[in-house]
Amino acid sequence: MSGQFPDGIGMTSQRTRNRLVQRLQERGISDPAVLAALRSVPRHLFVDEALASRAYEDTALPIGHGQTISQPYVVARMTEALLGGRSCAKVLEIGTGCGYQTAVLASLVEQVYSVERITPLLRQARARLRGLGLYNTHLKPGDGSAGWAQAAPYDGILVTAAAEEIPEQLLLQLAEGGRMVIPVGGENGKQELVRVTRHGDECYCETLDLVRFVPLVRG
Numbered sequence: 652m653s654g655q656f657p658d659g660i661g662m663t664s665q666r667t668r669n670r671l672v673q674r675l676q677e678r679g680i681s682d683p684a685v686l687a688a689l690r691s692v693p694r695h696l697f698v699d700e701a702l703a704s705r706a707y708e709d710t711a712l713p714i715g716h717g718q719t720i721s722q723p724y725v726v727a728r729m730t731e732a733l734l735g736g737r738s739c740a741k742v743l744e745i746g747t748g749c750g751y752q753t754a755v756l757a758s759l760v761e762q763v764y765s766v767e768r769i770t771p772l773l774r775q776a777r778a779r780l781r782g783l784g785l786y787n788t789h790l791k792p793g794d795g796s797a798g799w800a801q802a803a804p805y806d807g808i809l810v811t812a813a814a815e816e817i818p819e820q821l822l823l824q825l826a827e828g829g830r831m832v833i834p835v836g837g838e839n840g841k842q843e844l845v846r847v848t849r850h851g852d853e854c855y856c857e858t859l860d861l862v863r864f865v866p867l868v869r870g
C-alpha cells in the first residue's frame with residue numbers, strides 16, 4: 652500500500668513514518684493490515700504545517716477549535732480492536748476531527764461514514780480526504796450521538812470522543828455481529844476504551860484499555 656500517497660521529506664519522510672510503525676509494533680499492534688494503513692497514510696498532511704515535523708511522534712497534537720488529532724498508538728489500537736482481522740464493509744466514525752482516523756479506516760474498509768459537529772474541521776477534513784483520493788469517505792456535520800441512520804446498519808462504529816455512556820442510537824445502528832469501539836466514562840479525565848459486540852438484542856462488552864479523549868458534546 653505504501654507509495655499510494657505522496658511522500659514527505661526529512662521529518663515527514665516514509666522512513667520517519669516506518670520508524671513510527673516500528674514503535675507501534677513494539678507496543679503490541681500486530682494486525683498487518685492496520686500497520687500497513689498507518690505506514691501509508693501521511694499523518695503530516697492532517698496537521699497544521701507548523702506541526703508537520705512532529706506528525707510522526709507518537710503523541711496527540713492540537714488541530715484547532717480546542718480539539719486534537721489522536722495519538723497514532725490509540726488510532727492503531729482502536730482500529731485493530733474494531734476490525735480485528737475481519738473484513739468490514741461499512742464503518743461509521745463519530746468525531747471526524749482532522750480526518751486522519753477516517754483516512755486510516757478508508758484504506759481498510761469499503762465505505763466510511765463520519766460525523767463531526769465542528770463544521771470548519773469537517774470542511775478541512777473533506778478537502779484532505781479528497782486530496783488523497785479517498786472517495787469512499789462520506790462526511791456530514793451534526794451530533795454523532797444520533798449516528799447516521801440513513802446509511803445504517805454498520806459492521807463497525809468507532810467513536811473518537813469520550814461518552815459518559817454508550818449512546819443508544821449507536822447500538823441500534825450496529826449490524827448483527829457488528830462491533831463498536833468507544834471511550835466511556837470520565838473520571839480524572841481518563842476513560843475506559845470499551846468494545847461492544849452486538850448479538851441479536853444482546854450486547855457483549857469488553858474493556859480494552861485506559862485512554863484520554865476530548866468529550867463527546869451533545870447537540
Ligand code: SAH
Binds near residue numbers: 748796
Ligand atoms: N478522529 C480524530 C479525532 C478527533 S478528536 C482523529 O483522527 O484524530 C474528537 C472529535 O470529535 C473532535 O473533532 C470533536 O469536535 C468531535 N466531536 C465531539 N463531540 C461530537 C459529537 N457529539 N458529534 C460529532 N463529533 C463530535
